[in-house]
Amino acid sequence: MDINYLLWLQDIRTSIGSVFEKAFVLISELGMETIPIVLVLALYWCIDKRKGQFLMFSFNLGAFFNGIIKLSCCVYRPWVRDARVLPAEGALGGATGYSFPSGHSTTAAATYGGLGYAYRKNRAILWCMVVVTLLVMLSRNILGVHTPQDVLVGAALGVVMILLAKYILRFAGEEGSSNRDLWLAIGGTALCALSILYISLKAYPIDTVDGVLLVDPIKMQYDFFSASGALLGLLWGWVWERRAVRFEVSGSAAVRIVRFIIGIAITLFLYKIARGWLITLLGGGYGRLVGAFFAILYAVAVHPMAFSAIEKRLAKGAKKA
Secondary structure (H helix, E strand, O other): OHHHHHHHHHHHHHHHOHHHHHHHHHHHHOOOOHHHHHHHHHHHHHOOHHHHHHHHHHHHHHHHHHHHHHHHHOOOOHHHHOOOOOOOHHHHHHOOOOOOOOHHHHHHHHHHHHHHHHOOOOHHHHHHHHHHHHHHHHHHHHOOOOOHHHHHHHHHHHHHHHHHHHHHHHHHOOOOOOOHHHHHHHHHHHHHHHHHHHHHHOOOOOOEEOOEEOOOHHHHHHHHHHHHHHHHHHHHHHHHHHHHHOOOOOOOHHHHHHHHHHHHHHHHHHHHHHHHHHHHHHOHHHHHHHHHHHHHHHHHHHHHHHHHHHHHHHHHHHHHO
């Protein structure tokens, strides 16, 4: 039944033409990691710190647990299951590895759904985010890269991550109120370590076509190393920020724009480019883990510490002048 649904959508896609397909490729990109990262950090640094923290937890937890499920279930893509499914060429770059659950759908639900939940009193924002999430989910089916169950479970996982993020922040309490944040970071570190051990030692299907692996489990593990590093960077950066930085979202619009541009440029440099140097030095798995760790640690704690100090100094200089 799921394959028949994909074939029905495929007929619609091919009959309408390339413009329709390209539009859904663009919609699908909203579920990739870059746009959500930019959105979340803009919120965290420049608009609402607490809501930004909430979305960072929701987003990173979603990537982490999606990876565990993917590597546990090892479900092949729809076109591997049935050769009649012809995925859109423009979507194949973001459709590597295993299929279940959909990472794009988890990211969309955890990020855009989380944003809608954070601003749920504003009905326009809430329903706009719901529509964006549903469009990302639908795009993965229309493009032929995920089955309906892939996207539904992926989105459900994202919703669970919203609730988990809410619970974590509520459990930690206000800054300086307890050591719960530290215990959460320690517990999260232990969870990451055990999960890495699990995905590194478990058995994977080794199926080939013409001598080529359908899915290389080593490459799939790389994504999980990145997700683990990002979650570790978030946890320890969060503890550091709560205990030592305690920045406030303030300043003029121009100050916030400069803060965002500098911060996102450095974060993406660390995440996209400097990580490549670490991969060369430490190998594919641990290079990605360390690179993601430092990129997110910078975004969560180092950049706020830097811009808080610089902006305070500039403000004092302006008063003296």
